[in-house]
Amino acid sequence: MEAIATANTSRFFSTLFLFPKSLKAISEKLQPASLPTLLDNQQSHRDTSRAVEVKEGKIVSIVKEEEQNGKTKLENVIDYGEAVVMPGLVDVHAHLDDPGRAEWEGFPSGTQAAAAGGITTLVDMPLNSDPSTISRETLQLKIKAAESRIYVDVGFWGGLVPENAFNASALEDLLNAGVLGLKSFMCPSGINDFPMTNASHIKEGLSVLAKYRRPLLVHAEKQLDLESDLGVEGGSNDARSYLTYLKTRPASWEEAAIRDLLTLTKDTRIGAPAEGAHLHIVHLSDSSNSLDLIKDAKSGGDSVTVETCPHYLAFSAEEIRDGDTRFKCSPPIRDAANKEKLWEALLAGHVDMLSSDHSPTLPELKLLDDGDFLRAWGGISSLQFVLPVTWSYGQKYGVTLEQLALWWSERPARLAGQELKGAIAIGNHADMVVWDPDVEFDLDDDPVYLKHSGISAYMGTKLSGKVSATFVRGNLVFKEGKHAPAACGGISRTTPKPSPANPPSILKPKSQFQWLLQVILVLSPSIIIPIVLTIAARGHLLRWGASG
Numbered sequence: 150m151e152a153i154a155t156a157n158t159s160r161f162f163s164t165l166f167l168f169p170k171s172l173k174a175i176s177e178k179l180q181p182a183s184l185p186t187l188l189d190n191q192q193s194h195r196d197t198s199r200a201v202e203v204k205e206g207k208i209v210s211i212v213k214e215e216e217q218n219g220k221t222k223l224e225n226v227i228d229y230g231e232a233v234v235m236p237g238l239v240d241v242h243a244h245l246d247d248p249g250r251a252e253w254e255g256f257p258s259g260t261q262a263a264a265a266g267g268i269t270t271l272v273d274m275p276l277n278s279d280p281s282t283i284s285r286e287t288l289q290l291k292i293k294a295a296e297s298r299i300y301v302d303v304g305f306w307g308g309l310v311p312e313n314a315f316n317a318s319a320l321e322d323l324l325n326a327g328v329l330g331l332k333s334f335m336c337p338s339g340i341n342d343f344p345m346t347n348a349s350h351i352k353e354g355l356s357v358l359a360k361y362r363r364p365l366l367v368h369a370e371k372q373l374d375l376e377s378d379l380g381v382e383g384g385s386n387d388a389r390s391y392l393t394y395l396k397t398r399p400a401s402w403e404e405a406a407i408r409d410l411l412t413l414t415k416d417t418r419i420g421a422p423a424e425g426a427h428l429h430i431v432h433l434s435d436s437s438n439s440l441d442l443i444k445d446a447k448s449g450g451d452s453v454t455v456e457t458c459p460h461y462l463a464f465s466a467e468e469i470r471d472g473d474t475r476f477k478c479s480p481p482i483r484d485a486a487n488k489e490k491l492w493e494a495l496l497a498g499h500v501d502m503l504s505s506d507h508s509p510t511l512p513e514l515k516l517l518d519d520g521d522f523l524r525a526w527g528g529i530s531s532l533q534f535v536l537p538v539t540w541s542y543g544q545k546y547g548v549t550l551e552q553l554a555l556w557w558s559e560r561p562a563r564l565a566g567q568e569l570k571g572a573i574a575i576g577n578h579a580d581m582v583v584w585d586p587d588v589e590f591d592l593d594d595d596p597v598y599l600k601h602s603g604i605s606a607y608m609g610t611k612l613s614g615k616v617s618a619t620f621v622r623g624n625l626v627f628k629e630g631k632h633a634p635a636a637c638g639g640i641s642r643t644t645p646k647p648s649p650a651n652p653p654s655i656l657k658p659k660s661q662f663q664w665l666l667q668v669i670l671v672l673s674p675s676i677i678i679p680i681v682l683t684i685a686a687r688g689h690l691l692r693w694g695a696s697g
């Protein structure tokens with residue numbers, strides 16, 4: 150018997166048990182500088198099974214299977230067989246474009262794609278919707294557009310733009326209204342009402358954020374004069390050639406922006422004027438000089454983190470065919486050697502986390518017919534497939550499930566100030582993805598929830614790692630290709646003003662054990678102990694597919 154909880158009924162569900170075959174405990178002692186060493190602290194408990202008990206959407210205990218056996222009458226059993234159970238993904242970089250450009254991407258479509266991909270929390274970027282999220286009022290429009298229309302939890306970044314950057318009370322108002330931090334661009338954003346900021350705007354932003362102990366996310370590209378032969382007529386600047394586009398946004402642009410930013414982040418060091426603020430560099434593509442600068446800043450004690458995205462890890466410039474503008478994004482996808490170094494940096498802990506930068510648009514703005522890389526919209530559509538993409542392309546590099554949980558759940562949750570998310574741990578929200586790393590699928594054959602799926606660079610590929618179920622705060626929001634009837638996502642907020650005694654959550658050492666549940670796939674089915682998931686209900690149950 151299977152049961153799901155939907156928005157209205159989640160409170161009635163009291164208990165949920167998972168029995169994985171094996172488990173790994175990750176004990177954390179995080180300091181900024183020790184983030185990369187987290188994996189060294191893992192302890193393996195492969196021969197012990199545990200049960201996770203969930204009450205009212207939260208994990209209340211993690212007990213050994215043998216201790217649990219016989220104590221609770223199992224009801225409503227879902228057997229996940231050989232699947233993997235991991236913390237739900239937290240995507241800190243998605244453009245949902247709603248209200249104003251919901252035909253590009255909207256709250257229902259974007260969060261359905263997220264749920265189908267095992268993402269349980271999304272943090273929405275302040276631009277591409279209309280208006281941009283740069284004030285209390287515009288945040289309220291976002292929240293209104295999201296309410297009762299989201300299938301996973303959604304938080305919001307607010308925009309740091311020239312209009313509000315020197316107005317501390319306007320920024321405080323935006324933070325008090327519920328944004329999780331701020332975001333700005335160091336180059337034109339492509340959206341008219343979201344102009345770029347310079348170093349003095351960013352300095353002001355960091356000083357306000359210090360009080361709130363929240364991060365500033367920055368799109369780090371700074372326009373420099375181009376040395377390339379782009380102005381010359383002829384084959385080398387054919388707008389249909391990806392290499393032409395690549396030359397227009399060289400790695401030196403990322404490096405220049407990051408160099409500027411890192412002169413400001415010295416202020417985030419302990420005892421410095423902006424202590425408490427944190428800088429997060431979004432979607433790093435350059436794995437060379439830019440990354441070296443970031444490494445140096447981290448070792449000097451600056452409060453800095455960096456993310457990259459699956460498309461920079463999956464693709465390389467050499468493979469992108471003429472006119473295939475599905476691959477256009479900024480910063481651009483660079484050459485294969487850059488990609489290899491990016492993987493190395495991720496595996497070594499120098500890149501802290503992953504995000505989707507899901508940014509679709511209307512197919513006509515991708516100019517697929519003309520194939521003009523210089524005029525097409527820049528943005529990759531990927532949300533539903535980031536987990537299998539990371540897993541599939543990561544095989545070559547020996548990526549582990551623990552690393553996926555770290556890059557996709559634990560660290561992004563901390564960046565977004567979501568202390569009850571990002572790990573299967575006592576007291577946390579029961580946000581979980583159930584998936585099978587070994588199942589291969591063609592994207593075209595699967596139920597695809599990507600908006601305008603034809604513009605996704607991943608369509609037509611084969612991936613491994615199929616999501617079978619997604620739980621958000623104990624609610625089964627996605628199961629085998631279908632969504633729960635009700636949109637039961639909530640708005641994610643942080644406490645607006647943590648007391649000065651609390652370090653910012655991204656830096657805060659955690660005392661509790663973090664649990665990553667994993668079923669090891671073994672050859673002999675007889676020694677596989679299936680995951681058994683039980684939902685006991687005090688109130689009424691809604692069955693899968695039942696109306697209402």
Ligand SMILES: NC(=O)N[C@H]1NC(=O)NC1=O
Pocket residue numbers: 244276277338339340368477478479480506508527528529
């Ligand atoms: N406005 C917007 O979504 N821009 C994003 N697209 C992209 O490729 N890079 C970005 O920053």
Ligand SMILES: [Zn+2]
Pocket residue numbers: 368431432479480
């Ligand atoms: Zn960006």
Ligand SMILES: [Zn+2]
Pocket residue numbers: 242244274506508
């Ligand atoms: Zn973006």
